[in-house]
Amino acid sequence: MQQHSASIAMATQPNASQPSYVIGVDIGGTKLRLALADISGTVLARWSASTVDIRNADKVVLLIAQGVDILLAEVNANRRTLRAIAAAAPGITDPDRGIVVATSYLMGWINVPLRALLEAELNIPAAIDNDVNLAALGEGRAGIAQGTPDFVFLAIGTGLGAGILLNNQIFRGHAFIAGEIGYILVPGVSEDPIPRGQPGALEQIIGGEGIKSQWQRHWNPSLTKLPLSAAPTEIFDEAITGDTLAQQVLVSTARALSYAIYNIALILNCPLFVFGGTVGLHPALIEATRHALQQRSVRVQPQLLPSALGSDAQLIGAIRLALDTANVSAPKP
């Protein structure tokens, strides 16, 4: 019993020898992921839950709080050991005001004050940012782009987006939508104006859905062993084996992507592009894009490298943002 009382006292009155933690959150369209890390950024525990039927922001925040408590229990700690939390949200975020301005599909949030909701629920400093921006931050601080102050993270999954780090900081632009590269115009894309809410001209070719529609438009059983319903990663797998249609789709995707990279590299003069997302991580796409870029120019030759953190990039980025937030909020000695 004596032992037990001592343990409760420790839990409610933290002292200097007690460890401190931060939480990183990745709010996906279908899945919520949390990770708890120590103040060196090392991940100690993870938790996830489905968000398929959850749209309401208050409910998402309650679910996050539930996950936080489960993670704390796993490391035998309590909420008083938490220094900060940071969340990666899909869509447009205003990190200065802590607001999710708009999410596209699935969540449908408009002007959700996510930072304030998290702070009210957990009583710790909170921060938010766009998920692709945080994936870039993760790669810059703890991934393949460490030591490269200026680089672009390409997120190629269902859609297409970019996170830009300049001088080791996330570059967001005046309305927080820098890196919206799905709309970029390169030779070969449709020049038709894009109705609001529709995928951009480049995304129509390079995003996962775009690759699928390229595939379906040209599908013919005489050209491929794969079915009409093949996924982009299956198409790229098959391209390596010499499948005619799969190779054609790989080459046309890589060419359009190399044009976009070329344009971005001309504007920003950045030496590195990090490929992320389920489609972007495919080695055949990276290799084919590298080849297309080499064909184009000897002058503009940024490195093209796969994400080191893979699907964890935005979660690790959220942890790094939480650590920054904890440091800013820490009382000065």
Next chain:
Amino acid sequence: MQQHSASIAMATQPNASQPSYVIGVDIGGTKLRLALADISGTVLARWSASTVDIRNADKVVLLIAQGVDILLAEVNANRRTLRAIAAAAPGITDPDRGIVVATSYLMGWINVPLRALLEAELNIPAAIDNDVNLAALGEGRAGIAQGTPDFVFLAIGTGLGAGILLNNQIFRGHAFIAGEIGYILVPGVSEDPIPRGQPGALEQIIGGEGIKSQWQRHWNPSLTKLPLSAAPTEIFDEAITGDTLAQQVLVSTARALSYAIYNIALILNCPLFVFGGTVGLHPALIEATRHALQQRSVRVQPQLLPSALGSDAQLIGAIRLALDTANVSAPKP
């Protein structure tokens, strides 16, 4: 005689009541321009000279020193009143090391230590930067872009280039060649690889020489009153009056330019593009580009405005850089 001695004493031993000056220099392919300004940045005197037969950097520096002395004489001052000098150079510059890495046409400089040459000749702190970057700085500090921390300056003259200000600072990229937009690929440009030293795909359409070759390719006396040898600004003048071929060339130039602006705005999310250069300043081009951009998208609508400083932009930018240099170098009180 008493008066004269006093005057010499003042000239060689400056005191607190004596005014201070800076010099801005614009090294063009055919013309050298200098301006002397007081420490508020107000231009008090100007001087220019031909550089047509001068390639050697030492000779250009001697010519600059000659101009400096003429300007100082105009305001009845001597070299001891000078606080700093800054020069805008055409081509790739490394402002950190003070080196002109390479100029394209005309000068043909390679790794010229221009800052050191100016400092050795004039015994004052010197700084250098690319001319388009300094034109952007001029517009940001003293022109149309004051109060807009992020914007792009488009220099459209014989060729095509951009200077980028982010957070009120020149953004140069890791090898000092950010903003090399003449090579950008948009729908309608040639996809052929560009041999080293040749104009980029976009510059082939939008630069002054590119507009001329569009014109000459389509020229036919049944379509226009203008001669085969018409200049871009004459073509744009005539487009306003309804000349068929002139209108076609204006529209195709504006469309390609609007695509490039759209791409840059997607990447940087910047709210303003400033049009400069002899071709870029033409009101018909700005208006037609604005129209093309409006047709393209309601979401991406940066402001397109003419340079306020016109052909003085890089010279005024050089003066601002000289003022910054003087402030950094000034002994702390």
